[in-house]
């Protein structure tokens with residue numbers, strides 16, 4: 001549908017795995033289907049244990065890796081039929097390690113300007129100024145290097161950078177795994193503000209159900225390459241016949 005941000009249909013992804021004398025196929029995504037952002041921006045989390053396929057799913061949606069079967073559409077159009085430039089403005093990824101998007105050798109200003117390709121500098125500065133304001137950052141950060149910030153601040157700056165291309169969807173893959181609880185909450189709240197202030201949808205990947213609950217109502221739970229529940233907390237809690245969900249909910253109820 002042309003007014004639906006994201007449609008994922010029956011996605012299958014295998015990886016080649018080297019065994020002793022042969023290569024075997026490993027099924028990482030086993031028929032993933034869901035939609036997000038119908039008519040309006042939407043934030044949701046994707047929860048699942050290590051190795052269940054979260055990062056694989058994120059990278060496919062962001063167009064970073066290929067898949068075997070299925071379909072991914074933005075606004076009703078297959079991602080494979082987008083021109084690269086046009087697709088780049090659909091989605092941005094925020095990684096666990098902010099250095100994935102902030103070059104340690106560059107001042108923040110240069111890292112930010114890189115996001116604009118050949119755009120006019122005046123216009124770029126205007127967007128940067130506006131983005132800093134809306135993410136609660138001071139213009140003074142622009143003349144500093146990434147190492148001059150704390151881990152939480154650095155991630156906040158990486159998030160601000162991801163906004164510069166005005167994407168429709170930000171995919172944040174465990175963006176606070178190495179941060180303390182205070183910074184985790186700060187980052188979660190920044191994402192909530194981004195949805196309100198910029199109208200951008202956010203897909204937050206985490207294995208922490210309390211973070212997911214604080215972040216957004218909708219949670220998609222993955223297990224072994226499949227979606228095993230999709231809905232609000234009560235819907236998830238109602239799917240306890242799945243062992244992983246049982247463990248998740250039991251941990252919350254302790």
Ligand SMILES: Nc1ncnc2c1ncn2[C@@H]1O[C@H](COP(=O)(O)OP(=O)(O)OP(=O)(O)O)[C@@H](O)[C@H]1O
Pocket residue numbers: 015016017026028048049050051052053054055056057207
């Ligand atoms: N490039 C690759 N080659 C082979 N196997 C891979 C590759 N990337 C991922 N895998 C395997 O695919 C499965 C899914 O990996 P993925 O990174 O998507 O999991 P994840 O849910 O993000 O895990 P985590 O919570 O640890 O980040 C894992 O078993 C992983 O070992």
Ligand SMILES: [Mg+2]
Pocket residue numbers: 054055056173
């Ligand atoms: Mg991962």
